[in-house]
Amino acid sequence: MTIAIDFDGVIHQYSRGYADGSIYDVPVKGAARFIYDCMFEKGWAVFILSTREPQQIKTWLEQVLFQGKALPFKITILSPETKFWNSKKNLGITNRKIAAHVYIDDRGMRFDGNFDGMLEQLEVLKTWQGK
Ligand SMILES: [Mg+2]
Secondary structure (H helix, E strand, O other): OEEEEEOEOOOEOOOOOOOOOOOOOOEOOOHHHHHHHHHHOOOOEEEEEOOOOHHHHHHHHHHHHOOOOOOOOEEEEOOOOOOOOOOOOEEEEEOOOOOOOEEEOOOOOOOOOOOOOHHHHHHHHOOOOOO
16 A cells, blocks of 8 residues: 655644745654554555655655654655655655555545535635634
8 A cells, every 4th residue: 555645734743834935843743653654564655745845855854753863764755757656665755646545634635426515514624724
């Protein structure tokens, strides 16, 4: 299985929203453990999907999320040609949407094949408020 994880609001706390564009906040509690467990407990391929420049995220992951520790996995910025990410023990980062079985996102809304009621759900979802 391949898991795509959003960055801002899922891994990076993002309490002040985009602000000046820097990655200024602390990690969301449990983020490092969750990523690790996906890769090692479950054996899934994992990549981070964000509109940010991948190198900005890579630096923050190494220095802040993983605190400069030696890691038992690689962190790889995906090439523009990458369409699928099946690499194990290798945390991918991309700013292009590529195939995954699941996308974890703080602003996501699950589509079940039926648009009925979606406008009303969007009205109450309001994940963007205050960000
Ligand atoms: Mg987000």
